Amino acid sequence: MDRGATAKGPSDLSTVTSWVRGRGVYLAFVVLVLFNLIITPNFASVVTVTTLLITVSPIVLVSLGVALAIGTEGIDLSVGSVMALASAFLPLYLGYGWPVAVLVVLLVGALAGLVNGSLVAFVGVQPIIATLALLVGGRGLAQIFAGGQSLPITDPGILWLGQGRLFGVPAPVIVAVVAVIVMAFLVNRTTFGRYVVAVGGNRSASYLSGHPVRRTLLAVYVISALLAALAGIIATARLGASDPSNIGLLIELSAITAVVVGGTPLSGGKVKIMGTVMGALLIQLITNTFISNDLPFTWAQVLTAVIILVAVYIQKGRGSA
């Protein structure tokens, strides 16, 4: 009995450690929620929770696309600028009705994704540089199309997307949840998802196995840009005005953080959709915790940086083992 117990001890410990490693982001989230329940006034209220979910929705949308790109051992830095492009184009076509405007914006997003994807898949440019170019140039382009100004949006259809509710659930949250379900299905249950992981794991092996590597990469960047365009529409709708100079600014950093903290390795070959969602929630919750407790917001940034480093350091152990 005794010997059995001692033999079991270490193995229990290692199971616990590996469990924590795999689900560290969930654990951190739970701890932070408990912490907030104790110290933040009115944390357990419907308003607080909906505000958190609404603010995090665009970040979740963008992070899903970035997770896919990172899964192929790539990265998509252009998401924030694609959001700005979406914001700039949205009011320009609202005259034809909101479905047309949304369609045009999604087309613009798809086009941006095609540019990124073609550079990565066909020209062989490193993803970080290909998407960096659009990050730098895309926002400038958006501002030129918008004439450097912010236009108000009055179309009720679009405004509903940002501010409306269905059965009490805010519309941005519904869009984000639908996107999460679709992406989870795409990654875990389809051949395309297998290809993404295979390309990220070992590109030449994947190519030699006859996988459509280039088509997969192209699709990944188009999907990422489409999600970013959708996030841009929602952010614009929430604001009630287009704002190409500020919408989506620096969101690529939040997205990468969410993806990495959520357990998707930067070296590719793995995509964690739920982890990414939790990562985004965790980052937003950190920010909200600081704001609602009147703590200097800048320290939230420092804390986020520390959490990134710790999360990646812990996950590294699992990766090399």
Next chain:
Amino acid sequence: MTTRPADPESTAGGGFAWRERLFTTLQRRGAIAVLILVVAIAALTFDNFLSAQNLQNIVLQGAFLGLIVVGMTFVIISGGIDLSVGSMLALGGVIAAQTVQVFWPLALILPPLLCGLIGFGNGLLIAKAKMSFFIVTLAGLLGIRGLALALAGERPIRIDGGSPFVWFGQGQILGVAVPIVIVVVAFVVGGLVLARTSYGRVIFAIGGSEESARLMGLPVDRTKIIAYTTSGALAGLAGALLAARISAGDPNGGLAWELDAISAVVVGGTLLTGGAGSMSGSLAGVLLLSVLQNLINQLGTLGSYAQQLVSGFFLIAVVLVQAYLKRKQRL
């Protein structure tokens, strides 16, 4: 500054040799060629473009980014990237502004020292803990900016114009602005270290193949740590000089400068995959960016966003040309 001898094998290709050499030269020296071209066109278009005042403005505009680019060139040739430099510049400026009243030389010494220390931390995590450079310096980008904002109380801190410290930003040596003198020294020293010392050779070796460099017994970890330390220290120094120039430490300064620095280095012909590049190319890249900025300012009708568009377009053009030349070289 860093003319690397051509591969003996590549010159032995008979009739293809001259083409191959042309492509290689284009890739490595393309930025300089484009720079000369752009300057020539600008000189013909704008009367006062070649005036001493305007030229000094152009170089001064690029001087602070230039210091960062020297460090970034080392890091990128070694196969990494330092995303934290923009935040380091802000932190350097804030530290300078806060220490200048105490004892003004501190404002010049502490920023590169402390930022170098943070860079050393980055290097340790990357080389010893084997963490991805992207993640480590991304965390640096976020965390150091937060630190700079927190230290400054989220507001720019004024520097008293009477302090001798502002000479380092606004003074002149023999008619040349001090920051320009400093950045020229940095480029010359950086170029010599890269091209003429064993440290430079090891940087190239690591960028070419880290595994091989390790197997050859080269001091891979130490070299990488020094590269990130240098990058941090130079960014901190740039922050101090910029603070002296504008008489304030701005915690929001240097926003997205890491992207400008990467653009300048890549436009200068350094491969982002590491193992190839030159300091002279990076210098041309920085100058090209500030010439473009200057031209857009002179046109006046274009907003600041036109510059972003041009920079983005330029980056794509350079990368496409590089990809094309690389493919040609392989044939």
